[in-house]
Amino acid sequence: MFEEIFSPVQKIAFTPFSNLYVKRDDLIDPYISGNKWRKLKYILAKAKAKNKTHLVTFGGAYSNHLVATAAAASRSGLKSTAFVRGEEVKNEMLLLCHLFGMKLIFTDRESYRKKYQLFDIHFKNDDQAYFIDEGGASVEATFGCAEIIRELTETYEHIFCAAGTGTTAAGLLSGIQKQGLNTKLHIIPVLKGASFIQTEIAKYTTLSGHLKLHLDYHFGGYAKTTPELISFIKNFTAKTGVLLDPVYTAKMFYAIHDLTKQGIIGKEEKVLAIHTGGLMGLFGMMDKF
Known part of the structure; x- marks a missing residue:
């Protein structure tokens, strides 16, 4: 892709x-626009090399990164989940995420700060889940x-x-x-x-x-x-x-x-x-x- x-x-x-x-x-x-495409290119390559089939990431309710990750996962035949910062809302961005098959978990702001802890709590038994930091931040x-x-x-x-x-x-x-x-x-x-x-x-x-x-x-x-x-x-x-x-x-x-x-x-x-x-x-x- x-x-x-x-x-x-x-x-x-x-x-x-x-x-x-x-x-x-x-x-x-x-x-998957701009630097989101650039960032996800090698993130997905690493996920696939590790035989991961489930992308898990983080962002706000209007996050371009969430839309990009959802679209990239869908086109690659992967599952995707996002922890969304704040109370449950509906908007155009989250609609796109939903249509691309992304599961959304709305998370209070205090819990959201502990991203690795959230990942471990929800996906400790899912060896196919792959952690992607907010905005795709990674080497x-x-x-x-x-x-x-x-x-x-x-x-x-x-x-x-x-x-x-x-x-x-x-x-x-x-x-x-x-x-x-x-x-x-x-x-x-x-x-x-x-x-x-x-x-x-x-x-x-x-x-x-x-x-x-x-x-x-x-x-x-x-x-x-x-x-x-x-x-x-x-x-x-x-x-x-x-x-x-x-x-x-x-x-x-x-x-x-x-x-x-x-x-x-x-x-x-x-x-x-x-x-x-x-x-x-x-x-x-x-x-x-």
Whole structure:
């Protein structure tokens, strides 16, 4: 199912950029989109190598990762179960999970924090169950994300990516180092107070001067927005035809825009933005638009 796929790089015309390019991983698949496809590629390979037939993972009620895991399991002939953080709800994302055959276990927030304990309680007698952390965080996920760099046919002064767990960032940094590039990797954490992401990245790869974290573009925290961010999304999409989600990619593109306006990123420098997909996250924010 995870055959070689090379997502296109598209040049975007949007003031004040002269050389803004986008790696369109959002076009890889409608349900296993962007970095979710990248992360699950080697996770599923490892699960199959261990003869596991039941994927068990974790996420919130609007988690793109849950939809991606459910779709990947269904296409691969595997069972899937998800622990969903919070009270029982119904929404578009969970409907897709249900249609793809995923079993949903709604879990209070305190219990949800103890993921390995939850897994052991529910699946200690299921030797076919395979633990997948929230968001797919794992060393296998970094292998898939590192391939983004290998696919590039041009070099860029700057590469930007949004971050939640730091797994995609670690893969990108590893790829840059392996290719011997001089590219600066700019990471835009979408959580408030996310300096810990540097520590998370260091779990998977050696830190280097290639890496730069920008901690001030979270817009209040994870899945938080402001009228300014929503206005930016509307303007960007109307002028470029590229959809952004408010949780991840919009914050990244806003950061690129702001850093360029400030002169921190030169208007003539080649910038590559990694579009990590996640567009179904728009469903959870319909009232913001």
